[in-house]
Amino acid sequence: MDNTILRVEELNIVFHTKHGHANAVNNVSFELKKGEKLGLVGESGSGKSVTSKSIIRLLQSPPAEITGRIYLNDTDLLKLPEKEMMNYRGNRISMIFQEPMVSLNPLFTIGNQMMEVLFRHQKISRDDARGKVTEMLKTVDIPSPQTRLKQYPFELSGGMRQRIMIAMSLLCNPEILIADEPTTALDVTIQAQILDLLNKLNEDYGTSIIFITHDLGVIAEMVDTVAVMYAGSIVEKATVQEFFSAPFHPYAEGLLYSIPGIRGDTEKLETISGSVPSIYQLSEGCAFHNRCKYVCNICRQKKPEIQDIDGHLVSCWKYTDAWKGAGTNAG
Amino acid sequence: MWKSLKENRTGMAGIIIMLIVILMALTAALIAPFDPAKQNLMAKLAPPVWSGGTLEHILGTDQLGRDILSRIIYGSRVTMLVAFSGTIWAGIIGITMGAVSGYYGKWVDAVIMRIVDIQLSFPFILLALFVAAVLGRSLTNIILIAGISNWVQYARLVRGEILSVKEMEYIEAIRSVGGKNGRIIMFHIIPNVISPVIVQATLGMARIILMEASLSFLGLGVPLEIPTWGRMLAEGRDFMLTNPWLAIIPGVAITVTVLGVNLMGDWLRDYLDPKLDV
C-alpha cells in the first residue's frame, strides 16, 4: 500500500545570524507519494524555499541548523555523509531554480553542462551521453537539439533555458524533482508551456514533483496536493479540489478570497490585515493569531496541533473544541 | 557611523594610524627632539635605544649623525603633503575630465577616453620616473606627477556615473517637468559619485605614498636636503652592515602609514557600500 517515497518529519531549521536566531522552519512534517505533485504555497519568507533546499541539502550548514528527519524511502537524508548525499543530487533528487537566465554557467555549452550530469552519476560513453541528452532535449520540446548542444546559454531565451534545466534535472530519472518557482521569472505564455511540460513529464516518467510557488493560479493547474506554509509552518494540507472548494485555515481563506473574481463579482478586494511576524521573534501562540478573523484566547497562548479531517490537514484551533467564538481581529 | 567603526577594529586602527601620522606632520617642528638636518659626526651611526643606544637618540643616528627620530617625524610632512595634495589634484583633474567627457559626449568623450587608454598603457612608475627625470627634483613636480598618475580612476568613475544617470528614466521624468541640468548634477550625480570617489581617494593615496617613497629612494623625488622616508632608506642601505636599523626604521614608517591608509580605505568602502546604488 505504501507508495510514499518522501517523509519529512519534524523538520526545524534555525539560522544563526548576527541579528539573532531566525526560526525559518518550525516543526514541518509532510509526505510525498510516488508520482504525486505537491504544491508548497506561501509568501516570501514563509519557509517554503528553505524547506525544499533542505531536502536536497543545499543549505549551508552553518549558519543553518537543521534538525528532524527526511526519509527518502528508508534512508534519512539528513544523516547521510556529504559524499553520499552528492550521489543523490541530480540523480535521485533534482532541483530546478527560479531564474533560468542565471542558472546555467555562461561559459560552458549546453551539451557540456548536461552531459556532466550523466558522467557524474553513470558510467557512460561520450556518444551515449550525447544521445541521451539529445533525446531528453526532444522530450522537452526543444527544436534542433543537436545544434543546442554546442550553444551557450546566452544564445537561448528564458523559456528555452528553463526547459533545458528541466531536461538536465531529469536525465538520471530522479524520484523527486523539486521545482522552486520555476515559472515566476517567465512570461505568462511561456509559463503555461512549462507547466504543461512538467505535467507531461510527471505522467510519462512518474517523477514526484514538489512545486514551490506563491501563485495560487499555478497551484490550481499543476498539483495534486496543496500544502500552505506560513511563518515557517505548514498550516494546511489538502487535495487541490478540497482546497479550492473550501479552505480550512483562516490564512488560506484570506489568500483565496483576496484573488479578484474568485467569488464572483465583489465590490471590494479582501485583504488580510497586519503583516507576517518576524521569524526572529515568533510568539508562543499561533503564528497567524494577530491577523486572524477568528482569533480567540487559546490562539494567543498555544500553538495549534494538526487536525486531520478526512485526510484534509489543518493547523488551527478553530477545528477543535478549545475554540470559543469569533475573535477581536475581525476584518 | 561610530558603531560601524567600533565593530570594525581594523578600520579604527587605520584611522588612528592616519591621525597619528597627520598629527606628526602638523606638529613636526614642535615635537621633534632635534633639527633633522643637524649633523653631529661625533655621534654618527648610533644604534637605537633597544640595541645599545642612548635615550638621547631613541632611534639612533645616521651616517652624518642626524637624529633618526627627528628625520622620521619631519619625513611625515613630505609624505602627507604629497599624499593629500596629489590626491586633491588627481581628483580635480579626474573629476573635471570625467564630467566633461560624460556630459558632452561624442568626440570630446572619445578623445578623453583615448587619452585614458593610452595613459593606462603606460606603467605609471615609468611615467613618474620619466617626468621626474626631465623636470628635476622638486616638491611641486612630485605632486604634479602624483596628480597625473592618478586622475584616470576618478575620471572613469564620474563619467560612468554620468552616463548611467543619463540613461535612467527618471531623468526623463525630471526633465519633462522642467528640471534643470544643474539640479540634476547636484542631486543625482554627486551623491552617487561621492562614495566611490572617497574610496578611490584613499586607495590612490596609498599608491602615491609608495610612489613618492620609491622615487625618493631612487634619488628622483624631492630635493635631497628635504628629509623623506624613501631617501632615508636609500642612504641607510649603504650602511646596512654597520647599522641595519637605518634601513629598517624608515621602511616600517612607510609600511605602517600605507597600512593605515588601506585599512581606513577598506573600512570606508564597507561602510559606504550598502548605501551605494548598485
Next chain:
Amino acid sequence: MTKYIGKRFLQSIIAIWGITLIVFLVLNVAGDPITLMLPPTASFEEMEALRQKLGYNDPLIVQYWRFLSNALRGDFGQSYNYNEPALSVVLERVPATVTLAVTAFIISLLIGIPTGILSAVKRNSVLDTMIRSFALLGQCVPAFWLGIMLMLFFSVKLKWLPTSGFQSWNALILPSLTLGLFSAATITRMLRSNMIEIMGKEYIDTARAKGLQNTIVIMKHAFKNALSTILTVMGLQIAGLLGGAVITETVFAWPGIGRLLVQSINNSDFMVVEVIVIIMATSFVVVNFIVDILYCIINPRIKLQ
C-alpha cells in the same frame, strides 16, 4: 572574433605610436637635451652650435619625423655614457629584465591563485584571515624595502643567497620574490572577492544540485568565471612588474634595463632613457593585446560576435 582582434591590433599600433610621440614631446619640449649634454660651463655659442649640428633648431615636426624614421630603422642615437648605439646598450640588458619579470610573474601566479581560491572557499576561517592579512601587508610594504629586508636576512645574516648581480640562478630568487610579492597580494585579494561573488551565483547552486563534487564546482564552474577577471588583473600587473623591475633591479644591482634606466637618468643619458621607455611601454601594449586575445578565447560571447 577576427574583427575584434584586428581592431585591437590597430589600437595597439596607435598606442605605441602615441607613446613615441609622448616620449619625443616630453624629452624635446619639456626638457632641454642640449643643456644636459654639455657641461654647465659651456657657453651660449657652444650650445647653439651643438643645437644646430644635432638639428635641434629645426621645426618640431621635422625633428619628430627624423626621430620616427630613425627609430623605425633601429637608430635611436648614441649613448652618451657608453659610446655605443643606444639601442644595443639597451638590448644587451633586456634578457636579464625579462628573466626577472617572467619569474616574478610566475611566482605571483603560483602564490596568488591558490591563496585567492582557498581564501574564498574557506571564507572567514583562520586560514582566510591569515591569507588576507598577508595580502594586505603585501600591498603596503614598499618593494624596495622588502628587497632590502630580504637581502639583510637571507644574504647577510644567513648567507644563503647572493646579494646582487646575476652570476648564478640563486641570485634570481630574492629579486623575483621581491618583485612578485606585490603582484601576488593583488591577485589574492581580487581573486578572493571575485570568487566569493561568483560562488553566490545561481549557476553554482545548479552545479551543486547536479551532485557535482566540491572541487569540480569550484575549479571548473567557479574558477573559469573568475579567469576573465584574473586576466584583466594580470594585464595590469605587467605594468607594475615592469615598473617594479626598475626598483628591484636597483636594489639588487640586477643588470637589466630597469637599473640602466635609473643610471641613465642620473647620468642624463637621454637617448638610452628614450629607448628604454619606448621598449617598456611597447611591451606593455603587446602584453595587453595578448591578454585581450586570451580573454576572447575564454569568453564565448565575444568569440561569437
